[in-house]
Amino acid sequence: MTILAVLGVIAVLYWLEVRMGNARSTFDCEIGMPSRLDEKDPMKREDFFGKVVPVILAAVGLPLLAHSFLEGLLLLAGSVSLFILSRRAKSRG
Numbered sequence: 846m847t848i849l850a851v852l853g854v855i856a857v858l859y860w861l862e863v864r865m866g867n868a869r870s871t872f873d874c875e876i877g878m879p880s881r882l883d884e885k886d887p888m889k890r891e892d893f894f895g896k897v898v899p900v901i902l903a904a905v906g907l908p909l910l911a912h913s914f915l916e917g918l919l920l921l922a923g924s925v926s927l928f929i930l931s932r933r934a935k936s937r938g
Contacts, residue, residue, distance in 0.1 A: 847916050851905050855898055862888045862897070895931025899924040 866887030888897075906920030 847905070847909060847913065848919065851902065851920065855901060858897065858901075859893060863890055863893050891931065891934065894927055895934075899928040899931075902927070 864887070902920045902924035906917045906924060908917075909920060910917035
C-alpha cells in the first residue's frame with residue numbers, strides 16, 4: 846500500500862513539474878532581479894526520473910526497511926535502478 850501512495854505522489858509531482866512546468870522566475874524578485882511571471886521552465890523528463898524520483902524512493906525506502914522490509918527493499922531497488930539507468934543514458938549521449 847505504501848508503494849502505491851509513493852507512486853501517486855510521484856505522478857502528481859510529474860504532472861506539476863514536467864507537464865505544467867514551474868515559473869522559476871517568480872523567485873527572481875527575492876534576489877533583486879525583475880521577475881517574468883509568464884515564462885514557464887518545465888523540468889526535463891530525464892532529470893525528473895534520473896534525479897528527483899530516485900531521491901524520493903530512497904527517502905521513503907530507507908525508513909520503510911524497519912517497518913516493511915520487502916516494500917523498503919523494492920523502493921530502494923527502484924531508486925538504484927533509475928539512478929544507474931540515468932547515468933548510463935547520460936554517458937552514452
